[in-house]
Amino acid sequence: MISEKYADMTTKGSIIREFAQYASKRAAEIGKENVYNFTIGNPSVPVCPEFTETLERMLKEENPLTLHGYSPTLGIMSVREAVADSLNRRFGMEYTADDIFMTSGAAGAIAHAIRCVTKPGDEVITFAPYFPEYVPYVDGTGAVLKIVPADITSFQINFDAFLELLNPNVQAVLINSPNNPSGIVYSTETIKKLAAILEEKQKEYGHDIYIISDEPYREIVFEGTDSPFISSFYDNSICCYSFSKSLSLPGERIGYVAVNPKCKDAKLIVLMCGQISRFTGHNCPPSMIQLGVAEVIDKTADLSIYEKNKNILYKELTNMGYECVEPGGTFYMFPKTPIADANAFCRMTASKLDLILVPGDSFMCPGHMRLAYCTTTEMVERALPLFEKAMKLAKEME
Amino acid sequence: MISEKYADMTTKGSIIREFAQYASKRAAEIGKENVYNFTIGNPSVPVCPEFTETLERMLKEENPLTLHGYSPTLGIMSVREAVADSLNRRFGMEYTADDIFMTSGAAGAIAHAIRCVTKPGDEVITFAPYFPEYVPYVDGTGAVLKIVPADITSFQINFDAFLELLNPNVQAVLINSPNNPSGIVYSTETIKKLAAILEEKQKEYGHDIYIISDEPYREIVFEGTDSPFISSFYDNSICCYSFSKSLSLPGERIGYVAVNPKCKDAKLIVLMCGQISRFTGHNCPPSMIQLGVAEVIDKTADLSIYEKNKNILYKELTNMGYECVEPGGTFYMFPKTPIADANAFCRMTASKLDLILVPGDSFMCPGHMRLAYCTTTEMVERALPLFEKAMKLAKEME
Numbered sequence A, B: 001m002i003s004e005k006y007a008d009m010t011t012k013g014s015i016i017r018e019f020a021q022y023a024s025k026r027a028a029e030i031g032k033e034n035v036y037n038f039t040i041g042n043p044s045v046p047v048c049p050e051f052t053e054t055l056e057r058m059l060k061e062e063n064p065l066t067l068h069g070y071s072p073t074l075g076i077m078s079v080r081e082a083v084a085d086s087l088n089r090r091f092g093m094e095y096t097a098d099d100i101f102m103t104s105g106a107a108g109a110i111a112h113a114i115r116c117v118t119k120p121g122d123e124v125i126t127f128a129p130y131f132p133e134y135v136p137y138v139d140g141t142g143a144v145l146k147i148v149p150a151d152i153t154s155f156q157i158n159f160d161a162f163l164e165l166l167n168p169n170v171q172a173v174l175i176n177s178p179n180n181p182s183g184i185v186y187s188t189e190t191i192k193k194l195a196a197i198l199e200e201k202q203k204e205y206g207h208d209i210y211i212i213s214d215e216p217y218r219e220i221v222f223e224g225t226d227s228p229f230i231s232s233f234y235d236n237s238i239c240c241y242s243f244s245k246s247l248s249l250p251g252e253r254i255g256y257v258a259v260n261p262k263c264k265d266a267k268l269i270v271l272m273c274g275q276i277s278r279f280t281g282h283n284c285p286p287s288m289i290q291l292g293v294a295e296v297i298d299k300t301a302d303l304s305i306y307e308k309n310k311n312i313l314y315k316e317l318t319n320m321g322y323e324c325v326e327p328g329g330t331f332y333m334f335p336k337t338p339i340a341d342a343n344a345f346c347r348m349t350a351s352k353l354d355l356i357l358v359p360g361d362s363f364m365c366p367g368h369m370r371l372a373y374c375t376t377t378e379m380v381e382r383a384l385p386l387f388e389k390a391m392k393l394a395k396e397m398e
Helices: A004-009 A015-030 A049-061 A077-091 A105-117 A134-139 A159-165 A188-205 A266-280 A287-295 A304-320 A342-353 A377-397 B004-009 B015-030 B049-061 B077-091 B105-117 B134-139 B159-165 B188-205 B266-280 B287-295 B304-320 B342-353 B377-397
Strands: A100-103 A123-127 A144-148 A170-176 A210-214 A237-242 A255-259 A369-372 B100-103 B123-127 B144-148 B170-176 B210-214 B237-242 B255-259 B369-372
Touching: A004 B266, A015 A342, A049 A287, A049 B049, A077 A100, A077 A255, A077 A287, A100 A105, A100 A266, A105 A134, A105 A170, A105 A210, A105 A237, A105 A255, A105 A266, A105 B266, A123 A159, A134 A144, A134 B266, A144 A159, A159 A188, A170 A188, A188 A210, A255 A266, A266 B004, A266 B105, A266 B134, A304 A377, A342 A369, A342 A377, B015 B342, B049 B287, B077 B100, B077 B255, B077 B287, B100 B105, B100 B266, B105 B134, B105 B170, B105 B210, B105 B237, B105 B255, B105 B266, B123 B159, B134 B144, B144 B159, B159 B188, B170 B188, B188 B210, B255 B266, B304 B377, B342 B369, B342 B377
Parallel strands: A123 A144, A123 A170, A170 A210, A210 A237, B123 B144, B123 B170, B170 B210, B210 B237
Antiparallel strands: A100 A255, A237 A255, B100 B255, B237 B255
């Protein structure tokens, strides 16, 4: 008999997907250029040419049996070494290849990391606003996801609410900075305070508590933003990375787990990831893509357009009266909606203006809307009058 | 705290890996050409040139944002269509794209399929000898794997033992033909008998029972072998395929689930696979590899060397007195060991002759040994005197 659990899920739509599908439908009806689609976090700048050149060279020169051959479960050794070396060079860390596990993007990394450090019934804390797929990543392990409400004045951590949720069943804290959807980067002060609390609670509870740090937007940080390397502030830290956004390779599903070598179980956790992947049938990321990213490990796509778009949108929207915490990175911003009901506001802008935004409710933060400005700057500029109209129409809704 | 379950697993070695690692160690010591390594099922012929040409062309001509862009969770629509069309053309089926879910190899396909049709505590039956990774694939879902002992006279199905194991808790039967490790292909007669039994039991138990058919060796079938397309004989059938062996792309992790359109829940099961992949963080296989295999969907690497190697090994080994059921496909054969203790025999050939084989105990079929003859023919021929010596040395062991 088919599994009721998964069958039931197929009938439950995601709001993000619903708005994205509406945008696609409208694009088919009235032309893509007439739909102002800010729904999807899909990179809008091409991968750096060196990646393409590397793949072309490998396809031409390498023995296909090696190029397309089995990767070891933990990843190709030279690739794991390249990742460790890059992190050490850039962030003053001391990773070795034995601390690195290659994954299918940050999604795979988080799903593995949570399985490593929890057992069914344990608690994992995360902070609103957060990426809604955290729910299945945690649920799939049998652990329970607990949510700290957002500090909507800064989108840094709401520490009072965090302290209230902490208890001996908490085994991990899942954070995402730079953050989807707020665009905020946790400051050094925030990370130090978080680390200090967790160190104290580890002693109090008599067990380790891990920071699982979801960092796909690490390379997209804007000028003047304090952007600490989180693992350097806390020993029991597991960095979950994806090359999807930095290299504009979201479809190639490539990322890694990097376990802080100061964590006493670092090497064991990496070996455990290898065991976990056997259970999901997800043995290792594709060999050719592993080899390709290793060759361009310190490069990125030209990410400057995201900062340019942010600058325009932040300046113009705040001038229009939208309230917004200025993003420090990513390609998202998360203004307050002019009316409290973000769903109603976003449905209105979609139906009346073909301006498609995602309500903050999807990210456990009502009264806000997410703009994914990984679009052309021309589209951003053409959308500005619509944001102005939306503000006026919102006043009529009140 | 780290998960004891996965931590414990890191200390448990696989026998296959142990013998493979010994082969690598000896290769480093005495040179690869002096080690007769029959341990690993890694293809030994390159991918067809059309695949390489397709990737080269796409890298040159396609927009990198499309080429490397997100795949939908279920797979890229044009790729799913190409898979359905190919299966229909070749096997007279009526799949549509909606019956196809793209996966990371057969491993991902099986892990998804089992999660679709079982809940924790349900039983899944498989037949010895079998691929040992079936254990984690099934365990990971909470279902229980039950083993039908081998029919060592034919390596077809031991139906008497199968009938004894069947009970209302059985929700799926997991089969692998052409078979790793025996090399045997289930005959039309075997498949018809299996289908008839399951149809009767579905009525008796009042619920569906699925055949999950693991088919990575489907394209490696030798002359004169009866090789039915399993799903055409049973409606509730889920075909799990990998391009790893047919195209020699094991590292690129690409395969699919094809749910028989005659199964009443086919479309739902495909949607469920999409939900399941969210829980494991394994969202979809790499876009570029999906697009690449779709372009060469009916092609294979030049697989003829496997039949050539089989013909030499089968003829010569049986002449030497080894007892073996002749393989109908794959690149494996599974002779009886000359002494009952296969572990002792394989350790002896490894240590005394650098002839590295895998004991059948790994495949729940003691008294046998697996030869993976995906090697050069020259290596096969040079190994023949060692098999002869091994037979003599075995007699001294008795």
